[in-house]
Amino acid sequence: MxxxxxxFNNVVRLPHKYAAGATFTKFYNGLKKGIIYGSSCSSCExxxxxxxxxxxxxxxxxxxxxxxxxxxEVISWAFSDKExxxxxxxxxVIIALIKLDGTDCNxxxxxxxxxxxxxxxxxxxxxxxxxxxxxxxxxxxGHMLDIKYFKPVS
Amino acid sequence: xxxxxSASSDVFHGGISxxxxxxxxxxxxxxxxxxxxxxxxxxxxxxxxxRILSGSYDSALVLGVCKGSENPENDMLxxxxxxxxxxxxIGLNETIAAALQKREYMDRxxxxxxxxxxxxxxxxxxxxxxxxxxxxxxxxxxxxxxxxVVMDPLRxxxxxxxxxxxxAMLLAKEDLAKKLxxxxxxxxxxxxxxxxxxxxxxxxxxxxxxxxAMRAYDVAGITDPKKEIxxxxxxxxxxxxxxxxxxxxxxxxxxxxxxxxxxxxxxxDGKIPxxxxxxxxxxxxxxxxxLYRLAEGFxxxxxxxxxxxxxxxxxxxxxxxxxxxxGQCHAVAIIGN
Numbered sequence: 152m153x154x155x156x157x158x159f160n161n162v163v164r165l166p167h168k169y170a171a172g173a174t175f176t177k178f179y180n181g182l183k184k185g186i187i188y189g190s191s192c193s194s195c196e197x198x199x200x201x202x203x204x205x206x207x208x209x210x211x212x213x214x215x216x217x218x219x220x221x222x223x224e225v226i227s228w229a230f231s232d233k234e235x236x237x238x239x240x241x242x243x244v245i246i247a248l249i250k251l252d253g254t255d256c257n258x259x260x261x262x263x264x265x266x267x268x269x270x271x272x273x274x275x276x277x278x279x280x281x282x283x284x285x286x287x288x289x290x291x292x293g294h295m296l297d298i299k300y301f302k303p304v305s
Numbered sequence: 306x307x308x309x310x311s312a313s314s315d316v317f318h319g320g321i322s323x324x325x326x327x328x329x330x331x332x333x334x335x336x337x338x339x340x341x342x343x344x345x346x347x348x349x350x351x352x353x354x355x356r357i358l359s360g361s362y363d364s365a366l367v368l369g370v371c372k373g374s375e376n377p378e379n380d381m382l383x384x385x386x387x388x389x390x391x392x393x394x395i396g397l398n399e400t401i402a403a404a405l406q407k408r409e410y411m412d413r414x415x416x417x418x419x420x421x422x423x424x425x426x427x428x429x430x431x432x433x434x435x436x437x438x439x440x441x442x443x444x445x446x447x448x449x450x451x452x453x454v455v456m457d458p459l460r461x462x463x464x465x466x467x468x469x470x471x472x473a474m475l476l477a478k479e480d481l482a483k484k485l486x487x488x489x490x491x492x493x494x495x496x497x498x499x500x501x502x503x504x505x506x507x508x509x510x511x512x513x514x515x516x517x518a519m520r521a522y523d524v525a526g527i528t529d530p531k532k533e534i535x536x537x538x539x540x541x542x543x544x545x546x547x548x549x550x551x552x553x554x555x556x557x558x559x560x561x562x563x564x565x566x567x568x569x570x571x572x573x574d575g576k577i578p579x580x581x582x583x584x585x586x587x588x589x590x591x592x593x594x595x596l597y598r599l600a601e602g603f604x605x606x607x608x609x610x611x612x613x614x615x616x617x618x619x620x621x622x623x624x625x626x627x628x629x630x631x632g633q634c635h636a637v638a639i640i641g642n
Contacts, residue, residue, distance in 0.1 A: 163320045167389070175390045199506070201391055207501045227412070227509075229404035230457040236377075237384040239396045246401050248505055257505035259395050270457055279412045295394035 174204040177216050179293035187285065187298070188216040189254060197255035221285040222304065223251035228262060230273055239296055243267045249283060249301055263300030276303055306475065307362035309334040310353040312346035312369045316382045317591045319375035332368050332473070346472070347595035347626035347636035351495045357478050364477040369593025373467040379591065386630060392504065400464060402630035403543040404456040406509040410549060411458065413510060414560035418458070422449035423566060424544040425462050425586055431573055432583025434612035437597075439468040439588040449544075463544040463586075470590020472600050490606050493621070493641045494527070496520025499634040507631075514553035514627070514635040521623075521637035522555075530555045530623070534639075536605050536615060537571075537579045538598035539625040544586055546632065547571075547579065550625065554637075574616065581605070581613045595626020599638055606642050 171179060174190075178201045181188040189200035190213040197208065202216045228247040231238075238244060239261065248257035264286055266272040283301035291297040309332055311325055318324035325334075325341045332339075342349040346369035353365035376382060383399035410416050426446055432438035444462065452462035475485075482489040498513035498520070518530070527533045537554065541547035548562030556577060557565035565571070571579035580586075582601040585594050602622030604610040621641040628634050 161320070169389045171390060207503070207506050227405040227409045229401050229408065229459075231401075231455070233455070235396070235398070236381040237393065237396045237398060239394065244396070246395060246397070246405070248405055256503070259392055259397060259503070259505050261395065270454070279408065295391060 172204070174202050174216075178202045181216070181218075182295070182297040183291045183293045185287055185291065187219040187221060187251070189219040191215070191217045198253055199256050200251060200254050200258050219254060220252035222282060223249045223254070223258070223284075223301075225262070225277065225279055225281050225283055226250050226257050227279060228277055230267075230270055230277075232269065243273075245273065245277065247283075247301065260295070260298060261300040262302070264302030306333065306364040306366045307337070308353070308356050308364075309337055309339040309366045309368065310342065310349045310356070311339070311367070312342045312344070312349035312592050312596065313371065314343050314592045316385060317371050317373075317376060319372055324370070328368070328370055333366065338362075344592065345595045345626040345628035345634065345636055346593045347599065347624065347638055348497065350474070350596060350599060350638060351497065351636065353476050354492055354495065357476055362478075363481050364475065367472075367474045367476060367596065369470070369472040369590070369596035371468070371470050371590040371592040371594075373469055373590060376467060379465075379467050379589075383630075388502070397504065397630070399542070399630055400456045400459060402504055403464075403546070404459045405504070406549075406631040407543065407545045408458050409509055410545060414563070416545065416548060416563040418450060419446055420548060420563040420566055421463060421545040422446045424541065424547045425449045427566075427572060428541070428544070428547075428580050428584040428586045431581050431613060432587030435582050435587065436611070437588065438583045440466055440583075440586070459543060465542040465585045465589035468588050468590045470588065470593045470597060472593050472596040474596060474600060474603075488607050488642070490603050490640050490642055492638075494521040494523070494525025494639040495637065496522070496524065497634065497636040499629075500632075502633070504630055507633075509631050510549065511559075512553065512632050512635070514550055514625070514632060514637070515555075517635040517637045518554050521639050525621075525639040525641075527621075527639065531577060533621055534577060534623045535617065535619040535621050536581060536602060537577060537623040537625070538582060538584070538601045539579060539623075540585050540594055540598060540627045541580070542585050542589060542627070546627075547584065550632075551579070553635075554623070554625070573613070578615055581610070581615060595624065595636060598626060599624035599640065602640055606640065
């Protein structure tokens with residue numbers, strides 16, 4: 152359908168500055184030291200990652216952080232070789248849900264450390280249920296991507 | 306009319322903060338007790354229903370507004386559904402969340418790519434008869450399977466488009482409704498539920514639609530949805546979700562969505578037609594898509610659905626809306642005559 156009226160472009164830039172709060176600050180400070188912190192709920196006996204200030208199940212206050220294992224199992228994964236808005240780094244990227252050992256939820260992070268040039272190459276290595284472990288960046292700034300990715304354990 | 310409730314989104318309406326300011330006048334809301342709900346429009350419907358049930362208003366106008374053509378790509382906006390501390394840093398958006406959900410669904414229950422693609426073929430086939438549909442083309446399973454991979458395991462034709470859509474729906478209390486029309490359609494039930502926020506905290510194959518549906522069925526007095534629902538219009542922004550939602554709505558058992566689809570039960574001439582309008586795969590005015598489902602149910606009950614009118618008698622219709630990643634929140638409305 153043709154339009155007989157004008158259109159114009161408008162780009163909206165909205166810079167924000169977020170307060171990370173007490174719990175995420177502890178979590179990010181852990182990442183700077185190469186430690187992944189979660190929270191343990193004494194009421195549900197469940198362990199959540201990342202660390203949080205209350206239990207998502209029973210709403211109990213969670214004050215203490217606990218160190219989480221850096222290995223786990225891939226629950227699901229998605230692959231893209233095209234750039235998309237908000238993409239962490241350059242394509243290709245594999246975003247995964249990973250159940251780290253001893254936790255009761257899945258951790259959203261990246262998979263890497265294998266051939267990712269095309270989907271077939273990825274599929275030859277990455278499957279639901281494979282074991283992976285954290286690989287860290289040398290420089291850590293207190294950011295989720297201080298963990299470079301999770302790499303398949305051979 | 307007594308009050309106006311609208312649904313629109315500041316990010317899904319051309320980046321206009323306070324999106325309603327641009328349609329409030331045309332929506333007859335000035336100088337009235339008007340309010341807005343941001344997100345899925347079926348929630349706005351429940352808001353309006355409550356205003357009438359409270360006895361404070363005889364009538365309410367519900368609006369759902371989304372002008373997709375003015376927006377950037379859907380996922381540039383859904384990326385901002387994320388929290389900035391965790392999920393945004395990993396790049397999450399709605400399509401990634403759906404891709405993770407689809408792979409789990411295929412892995413856990415053996416749902417096939419052909420079954421997922423079949424939903425696209427069915428819904429776009431139905432949309433050919435719907436003058437309000439955005440995507441109108443006849444497609445085969447192979448076309449869907451050959452479409453571009455956008456986020457493996459999701460292909461472009463399995464993902465809903467970015468569409469325009471405005472709905473206006475007038476609600477009235479019983480005595481006024483009977484004066485306004487000789488074919489009123491009645492509110493029977495409503496339920497909603499919201500899952501946890503972080504994707505990793507949820508079982509993506511056992512979400513809150515089941516709870517929302519049970520609440521709606523309870524209010525409507527429905528005990529056997531398979532028999533009592535004559536038509537269902539449901540929100541499937543990603544084709545495979547229609548199969549998963551069949552299970553949550555109680556049309557089939559957990560994990561049986563693919564087989565149920567293969568039985569043909571949800572075709573336009575099946576036992577329980579789902580999305581005779583073509584669904585969200587054919588038309589995705591993001592915020593107003595849930596209210597569209599309800600409007601389609603309304604037209605089916607009144608026998609005014611034109612070429613897509615079902616051959617069977619429609620007395621009870623189900624409408625479903627969803628918002629958030631991988632179906633984080635759901636609303637179900639039941640209407641009938």
